[in-house]
Amino acid sequence: MNIIVCIKQVPNTTDVKIDPVTNTLIRDGVESVINPFDAYAIEESVRLKERFGGKVTVITMGPPQAENALKEAISLGCDEAILVSDRKFAGSDTWATSYTLSCAIKKIGAFDVILCGKQASDGDTAQVGPGISTHLDVPQVTYVKKIEDISSSKAKVERMTEEGYDIVETPLPCLFTVVKEINTPRLPSLKGMMKAKSTKITKWTADDIGADPKSIGLEGSPTRVVKIFTPPPRVGGQILKGDTCEIAGKLAELLKDVVI
Amino acid sequence: MSDKNAISVILAKCTGCTLCVRSCPFGAIQILNISAELNVHAEQGRGMNKKAVIDMSKCNLCGACVDVCKFKAIELKRAAKGPKKDLSAYKDVWVFCEQKKGVIQPISFELLGEGKKLARKLGTKLCAVILGSDIEAKIDELSARGADKVYIVDAPGLKFYQDDPYTKVLVELVSEYKPEVVLCGATTIGRSLISRVAVKIDAGLTADCTGLDIDEKEKLLLQTRPAFGGNIMATIITPNHRPQMATVRHKVMKEAEIHKTHKAEVIRKKYPDNIISSRTTLLDVIEEIEETVNLTEADIIVSGGSGMGGPDNFAIVKELAKVLGAAVGSSRRAVDAGWMPYSHQVGQTGKTVCPKLYIACGISGQIQHLIGMQSSKVIVAINKDPDAPIFKVATYGIVGDLFEIIPALTKEFRKILKKC
Numbered sequence: 001m002n003i004i005v006c007i008k009q010v011p012n013t014t015d016v017k018i019d020p021v022t023n024t025l026i027r028d029g030v031e032s033v034i035n036p037f038d039a040y041a042i043e044e045s046v047r048l049k050e051r052f053g054g055k056v057t058v059i060t061m062g063p064p065q066a067e068n069a070l071k072e073a074i075s076l077g078c079d080e081a082i083l084v085s086d087r088k089f090a091g092s093d094t095w096a097t098s099y100t101l102s103c104a105i106k107k108i109g110a111f112d113v114i115l116c117g118k119q120a121s122d123g124d125t126a127q128v129g130p131g132i133s134t135h136l137d138v139p140q141v142t143y144v145k146k147i148e149d150i151s152s153s154k155a156k157v158e159r160m161t162e163e164g165y166d167i168v169e170t171p172l173p174c175l176f177t178v179v180k181e182i183n184t185p186r187l188p189s190l191k192g193m194m195k196a197k198s199t200k201i202t203k204w205t206a207d208d209i210g211a212d213p214k215s216i217g218l219e220g221s222p223t224r225v226v227k228i229f230t231p232p233p234r235v236g237g238q239i240l241k242g243d244t245c246e247i248a249g250k251l252a253e254l255l256k257d258v259v260i
Numbered sequence: 261m262s263d264k265n266a267i268s269v270i271l272a273k274c275t276g277c278t279l280c281v282r283s284c285p286f287g288a289i290q291i292l293n294i295s296a297e298l299n300v301h302a303e304q305g306r307g308m309n310k311k312a313v314i315d316m317s318k319c320n321l322c323g324a325c326v327d328v329c330k331f332k333a334i335e336l337k338r339a340a341k342g343p344k345k346d347l348s349a350y351k352d353v354w355v356f357c358e359q360k361k362g363v364i365q366p367i368s369f370e371l372l373g374e375g376k377k378l379a380r381k382l383g384t385k386l387c388a389v390i391l392g393s394d395i396e397a398k399i400d401e402l403s404a405r406g407a408d409k410v411y412i413v414d415a416p417g418l419k420f421y422q423d424d425p426y427t428k429v430l431v432e433l434v435s436e437y438k439p440e441v442v443l444c445g446a447t448t449i450g451r452s453l454i455s456r457v458a459v460k461i462d463a464g465l466t467a468d469c470t471g472l473d474i475d476e477k478e479k480l481l482l483q484t485r486p487a488f489g490g491n492i493m494a495t496i497i498t499p500n501h502r503p504q505m506a507t508v509r510h511k512v513m514k515e516a517e518i519h520k521t522h523k524a525e526v527i528r529k530k531y532p533d534n535i536i537s538s539r540t541t542l543l544d545v546i547e548e549i550e551e552t553v554n555l556t557e558a559d560i561i562v563s564g565g566s567g568m569g570g571p572d573n574f575a576i577v578k579e580l581a582k583v584l585g586a587a588v589g590s591s592r593r594a595v596d597a598g599w600m601p602y603s604h605q606v607g608q609t610g611k612t613v614c615p616k617l618y619i620a621c622g623i624s625g626q627i628q629h630l631i632g633m634q635s636s637k638v639i640v641a642i643n644k645d646p647d648a649p650i651f652k653v654a655t656y657g658i659v660g661d662l663f664e665i666i667p668a669l670t671k672e673f674r675k676i677l678k679k680c
Contacts, residue, residue, distance in 0.1 A: 011287070011488075030287070036608070036609055037609070063317035063318060064317065065317075085317075087316055087317070090316060090317070090319060090320065090321065091320055091321045093464070094455070094465065094467075095458065095459060095462075095464070095465070098459060099459075121489070121608055122487070122488055123467075123487065124467065124468060124486075124487070124489075124612075125467035125468070126451045126455070126467060127451070127455040127458075127465060127467055129455075130423075130451075130452055130455035130456050130459075131455055131456075131458075131459045133456070134427075134455070134456045134459040134460060135459060139423065139424065139539040139540050140423055140452070140456075141423075141540060142423075142448065142451070142452040143448050143452075145602075156543070159448075160448065160603070161448050161449075161545075162447060162448060162554045162555075162556055162557070163360075163547045163548070163554060164545070164546045164547040164548035164603070165546050165548070166420075166542055166543075166544070166545050166546070167542075167543040167544040167545075167546065168540050168541065168542055168543065169540065169541040169543055170539065170540040170541075171539055171540075174540075179602075180602060180605075180609050180610075181602040218321055221464075222458075222462070222463060222464030222465075222498050222500070222501035223464040223465070223466055223496050223497070223498050224496065224497050224498070224499060225320065225322040225323075225494050225495070225496050226323075226482075226495050226496065226497050227327075227494070227495040228283075228285055228322055228323075228324040228487075228492060228493070228494050228495075229492070229493050229495075230491070230492060230493070231486075231490070231491075231492075231493050234634055234652075234653045235652075236651050236652045236653065236654055236657065237654060237655040237656055237657070238655075238656060238657070239646075239651070239656075239657040239658070239659060240656055240657065240658050244660065244661075244664045244665055244668045245668055247658055247660075247665065247668075248665065248668035248669045248671070248672045249672050251640065251656060251658070251669060251672070252669065252672035252673050252675070252676050253676075254656060255617065255638065255640070255656075255673075256676055258560075258616055258617045258637075258638055259560065259584055259617065259673060259676070259677065260676070260677065
């Protein structure tokens, strides 16, 4: 089975602090990590490989330092890694990003399954996975919480919904975006870490993947950011004091209009 | 980067004041020691000055630094716009109305309420789009919510949401009738569907908006959304592509009022089998929400965290939720400990919620949890640790033993709600 897993390097939010003066994120010295949802996609791809044999190719689009995220993915069991990196990609929105990744995937060649995290923790759009499947014209199932059954030609999966889940059957090749519930990611193994050190990361530019210059970067992006601002910070309100019954009565009274 | 778009620091004007460094949401600017020969040095030395340097591999050309610079030392050149595509053929504001089992989801009414305001500002019509099977009766409901036109596609193959047929039908409709704006809920269905449609028809799409407005001069949709977990807001436009598409967060917009006498023009469309067909097959739909209330749609949420101490103790949270007609939420720690199912998790790796009232019981308030609930209108925090970060965002805080406070609150609310 040929599996492709798409990942993104993001700032680690457990490290994120807010500048008390400007109220913006302090990003200096913030460690970059694999997007938390992509960790589940990596784990699922490695589990599929362990069951069916084959190969897991991990791919990311990003700056040169995103190589570290790929190395980590190798240490977790991925076999090959591709960094799609070019100054020409700067300013890409989700349309251009999914186009770029789809060009790179076409260059990789035949695949059975593409796995992505449901969304990235910095942008939170959940648009790139479905964008890739549309550019490649393959079926997709989003928010997958379980791969129940999978063979060489089709898969049966559970898709999380607001009310519960759907059971969906799809032909392969296909793209899945996955949620946290799908598995518990393993830690890197010593063997994996050794392998990560020796594995050569393939690097592709815009020309290498044959991307149309008009469809990448800022020019290929239909959307433009016109303003960035800090929302007024939420300030703590009042602390209610007194004995339990007193507080409960006071709070219920304060919230009367909200709950009725 | 194409050389038509460029950002540069005018070194003669830059004072190294760091304002731009702090304004950059992408961490792309550093202050470095630069010599007269434009070499970068690690140590401050003779003839060197502190200047801002932009790391182009991180820069997204958003212009935040340009606005904040007091010395006009950063210059952003945007590519001269080529001959504009003819966008004038695109009219009307569309709302994709999501139905499940024939029930229109509340988010659709919120979008119709907001869509009406946008349509007024643009001087165009508000149109509702609904796909499903045996949904003819829904037309009156959508008319009453203010739709001037209702596009309805009624076919057995559209009974349940599936990516392929819904995408193809919406692409057909948009290509034929050319709306200027398309809005859709940022639901699991909405995000899967609209992402596909936007790529197919080469449209701009902004995810999970919490604010929409019209730039009245340019007649553009201003789409505002949180980024980096809500600590930064970004306003986004789609200047040269149509339609301008956006998914919108639950519970942020006000539902359209009901006017029973309002009648919409109805456009019924039929499509051949190859449009309605799907590569994927929906085998079953399982509902498993324990408390019957959908978290993202709930007006009130009562959440429990690690302070609950164990799965059985959630009973008091569930009891309070029952009295309030609320949904039950959970922190990540309580989910990871196996006390609550993942579908109840609020926060970065769970759901983002925006209810009228959020009651956090025994939740310390790590940033990942706050990201998921800090836009709630009223937040109540109950925690024994007075220094817990949750109190920094709470409208009302109670420091104390939740096993005493929650049952006392339940009792008080029961009294109040019975009285009315």
